[in-house]
Amino acid sequence: MLSNTGNFLLSLNILLSALIIYYSYNNLKTSDDLISQKVFKISILQSTSILICFFTLVSAFLVSDFSLITVYQNSHTLKPIFYKISGTWGNHEGSLLLWVIILTLFSFLFLIYNRKHPKNYRLYTLIIQNFLILGFLFFILFNSNPFSLISPSPNEGLGLNPILQDPALAIHPPLLYVGFVGSSIYFSAAIASMITNYADKSFAKSIKSWVLISWSFQTLGILVGSIWAYYELGWGGFWFWDPVENASLLPWFAMTALLHSLLVLERRNVLYFWSIILCLLTFILSVTGTFLVRSGILNSVHTFANDPTRGIYILAFLSIMILVAVYILFLKYKPANVEINSNSKETFVLVNNWFMMFYLITVLLGTLYPIFTDAISNNKISVGPPFYNSVIIPVVIVFLFFMAIGPNAKWIKNKFIDLKIYSLIILAAVLLNFIIFFFFKSYSIISNLIVISSLFLILSSIMDIFKKISFNFPRVVSHLSFGFLILFIGLNHNFSIEKDFNLKIGETKQIDNFKFHLKDLKLVQDTNYKAVIGSLKVNDLLSKEERVLKPEIRIYDNPQTLTYEASIQTNFIRDYYLTMSNIDRSDYYNIKFQKKPLMIWIWISVAMLSLGGFLSLLRHAKYN
Amino acid sequence: MQNIIKLITVSLLVFILGIFYQSLNRSSNYDTKFLVGNKIADIELSDLQSEKFFTNDDFKNNKYTLINFWASWCAPCRVEHPYLMILSRNKDIKILGINFKDKKINALKFLEELGDPYDYLAKDNNGKQSVNFGIYGIPESILIDSKFNILKKIIGPLNEKDLKEIKEIIKS
Amino acid sequence: MKIKILCLVIFFNFSVYATSNEILNESRIHKNLRCLLCQGQSIADSNSEFAQTLKMVVKDLVKQGKTEDEIYNFLSDKYGDWILYKPKFNYENFLLWSFPYLVLVFGGFIIVFLVKKR
Numbered sequence: 001m002l003s004n005t006g007n008f009l010l011s012l013n014i015l016l017s018a019l020i021i022y023y024s025y026n027n028l029k030t031s032d033d034l035i036s037q038k039v040f041k042i043s044i045l046q047s048t049s050i051l052i053c054f055f056t057l058v059s060a061f062l063v064s065d066f067s068l069i070t071v072y073q074n075s076h077t078l079k080p081i082f083y084k085i086s087g088t089w090g091n092h093e094g095s096l097l098l099w100v101i102i103l104t105l106f107s108f109l110f111l112i113y114n115r116k117h118p119k120n121y122r123l124y125t126l127i128i129q130n131f132l133i134l135g136f137l138f139f140i141l142f143n144s145n146p147f148s149l150i151s152p153s154p155n156e157g158l159g160l161n162p163i164l165q166d167p168a169l170a171i172h173p174p175l176l177y178v179g180f181v182g183s184s185i186y187f188s189a190a191i192a193s194m195i196t197n198y199a200d201k202s203f204a205k206s207i208k209s210w211v212l213i214s215w216s217f218q219t220l221g222i223l224v225g226s227i228w229a230y231y232e233l234g235w236g237g238f239w240f241w242d243p244v245e246n247a248s249l250l251p252w253f254a255m256t257a258l259l260h261s262l263l264v265l266e267r268r269n270v271l272y273f274w275s276i277i278l279c280l281l282t283f284i285l286s287v288t289g290t291f292l293v294r295s296g297i298l299n300s301v302h303t304f305a306n307d308p309t310r311g312i313y314i315l316a317f318l319s320i321m322i323l324v325a326v327y328i329l330f331l332k333y334k335p336a337n338v339e340i341n342s343n344s345k346e347t348f349v350l351v352n353n354w355f356m357m358f359y360l361i362t363v364l365l366g367t368l369y370p371i372f373t374d375a376i377s378n379n380k381i382s383v384g385p386p387f388y389n390s391v392i393i394p395v396v397i398v399f400l401f402f403m404a405i406g407p408n409a410k411w412i413k414n415k416f417i418d419l420k421i422y423s424l425i426i427l428a429a430v431l432l433n434f435i436i437f438f439f440f441k442s443y444s445i446i447s448n449l450i451v452i453s454s455l456f457l458i459l460s461s462i463m464d465i466f467k468k469i470s471f472n473f474p475r476v477v478s479h480l481s482f483g484f485l486i487l488f489i490g491l492n493h494n495f496s497i498e499k500d501f502n503l504k505i506g507e508t509k510q511i512d513n514f515k516f517h518l519k520d521l522k523l524v525q526d527t528n529y530k531a532v533i534g535s536l537k538v539n540d541l542l543s544k545e546e547r548v549l550k551p552e553i554r555i556y557d558n559p560q561t562l563t564y565e566a567s568i569q570t571n572f573i574r575d576y577y578l579t580m581s582n583i584d585r586s587d588y589y590n591i592k593f594q595k596k597p598l599m600i601w602i603w604i605s606v607a608m609l610s611l612g613g614f615l616s617l618l619r620h621a622k623y624n
Numbered sequence: 625m626q627n628i629i630k631l632i633t634v635s636l637l638v639f640i641l642g643i644f645y646q647s648l649n650r651s652s653n654y655d656t657k658f659l660v661g662n663k664i665a666d667i668e669l670s671d672l673q674s675e676k677f678f679t680n681d682d683f684k685n686n687k688y689t690l691i692n693f694w695a696s697w698c699a700p701c702r703v704e705h706p707y708l709m710i711l712s713r714n715k716d717i718k719i720l721g722i723n724f725k726d727k728k729i730n731a732l733k734f735l736e737e738l739g740d741p742y743d744y745l746a747k748d749n750n751g752k753q754s755v756n757f758g759i760y761g762i763p764e765s766i767l768i769d770s771k772f773n774i775l776k777k778i779i780g781p782l783n784e785k786d787l788k789e790i791k792e793i794i795k796s
Numbered sequence: 797m798k799i800k801i802l803c804l805v806i807f808f809n810f811s812v813y814a815t816s817n818e819i820l821n822e823s824r825i826h827k828n829l830r831c832l833l834c835q836g837q838s839i840a841d842s843n844s845e846f847a848q849t850l851k852m853v854v855k856d857l858v859k860q861g862k863t864e865d866e867i868y869n870f871l872s873d874k875y876g877d878w879i880l881y882k883p884k885f886n887y888e889n890f891l892l893w894s895f896p897y898l899v900l901v902f903g904g905f906i907i908v909f910l911v912k913k914r
Contacts (some may be wrong), residue, residue, distance in 0.1 A: 326633065338910050350910065379877060380878045383883055387881065657874070752853050761877065
């Protein structure tokens, strides 16, 4: 029953998309400046029906209808209701449905929120967006149909991978998808803008909100993903430069660059084609990321069951998209006369874009390079954290200085930057850095430079608050929190303490200033797993702090999986992070203990960064 | 100038997409095929049962040697054991068993129970030797010739197909 | 005058650290070695049999006075370049290491070119 409903709605959506394209195309030729009511009506119908289609799938998960393969493979009757619902998009087929929903809703919202802009520009955007929707609908219907039946229908599902049963991971995909799938709308708008020659200022105004929305959500999505990786993967890190993580970071760099170049376009009518390229690039990178993750051509921690036919479909879609976009771009490209003075705000925006492109290229190259070496010379290599850290970090230092100075430069007019104030700020930053490192001891020059540059950014952002003219609150929030983010990452990285040792029950061990005692192990039976819970007393001899941490080793039933649950105690100064794992053929347990200073502030900084985006959205809505 | 940039952009994109297409049919997992043809490290192993010491000299007269890492605690080793027994009857190939992170009593009991296919039996108490041979999981086997070149590397338990392939190599 | 003070403070800031010599760090080596059995973990993050063995071997090699690069070469001979998270700077990986910086330099030129045009 649910399967038929779902399939019917999917087919209906294909029909509706085709109709929208057809009516919009006819509507282009009419002389009046109004979009036909038909287009609006079908758009409403389209959004409604895709939502109903989605809820059909959700209800299949809720009632555990195992006649659907997707439900059978990813759910289980004993699973808590919350995870039954989140299981809907926790798999390949369901998440594609979420893709289409976002494509469709953004298409509809863009149509109704841009009344001020010319008819043909809006219609073309709608047409292109609906081609994207069609592409994904065909993919879903013919390759990855969440409503496919299995017969005979099994009595019980296989269950969801236990490490995916987690609140953070449940909300992670929707956030991230609003981010990078949302970028589709300015991909469509960019092409529409080139076709209709609706360029410059007004174009920038029409897409700015959408860029801000997608950027803010993408930031939040990355944040939630990192938090999940931090406590679930059990290694104490939160960013591993894993291909899947990189796939979410690449569009973020492009969006960030776009966000800044739009500032210039909006103000000065320059950098139009550059902004167009960034619009196209953002969505192209999003689809590329999806291709890399779903086709399985990359080796990654985050397992997405993969199958090559999916890869071929997405690759074909991606290729057509890229070639059409590049063709139109080359057709319409006109070299523009750019007049920019050094020291003007425009220059600093360019500098931002320059650095964003550097990060983007580095991460893209690092992610793809193993594929290239394997295909060309049959050599499998790994590109991991040490590569990215050593290439990117030195550049971040310079970037932060520009980021501090940039916002205070004026538009157009040439004006020398106030050297005196900045020398004072540098002086303060160096002194603060010295105090920090003097009291806590440290080694590397690079982390000193990171701290100095981020302090420089923080101090000068704070100074900006006290300036009366041209004070842009959302910008200060974002720049300030970015400074804090880098500062906290730097300090956290530099002052983390890590102890790795083996203990058996009843044993006490002292390492440097820490004393550990493994009190006991308890065997606990929960609804869908068994767990061995250890009680570990940690004594910090310096701060006289005593804490009991309870790490777990869990054995899940459906599917059978062994996971290590870290025990984490967070406060505003530091996190205690402890994992315990069994050692084969021995009664010892391996303990990894980490004291990570200021951990929670990293999360808060990213949340604030994203808040800056939302504030900017409000500000933009108010003035336009 | 503009045309050159356009041409470069398009060919770069086509190149990348082409590589993507080609990579779809490749496995992205680690494998050790590239090691075939390399020489193994010099052998320096202690005998499991006596004070004897094995070096390259002990193996240079063998036409083929199969180096097999195993342990009594490893379940897949029990699965592959019958194949080793079959192979041990073949005169052209000698088998060097390296007992990995194991207790001597358990190891000998294992062989008593299931038969002893090994012409040489060495030990690797702390596992350090396994790194010398590029081993990363137990069981793993390496087929070498008299010049210590790697002919084949088998990760995981030997099976019917591996056995056939080994026999084919040593026949030629 | 201010600039001079600034330079002095910066110099002072760094001279303090110059004295603390960098020791060959085992855990840094661990973080660069990929655990072949585990999905996307370095051996520092893993507790598998393989990771334990490899840590022992690294310890031995460090004790023998081998440099970091010698250790990496030793292991990549045995296991292939896949084991290193930081690819070697060689002929094959030349583009990987240099292209980002080429982009950086090239981008800088474009900006200078655009800005000076007046």
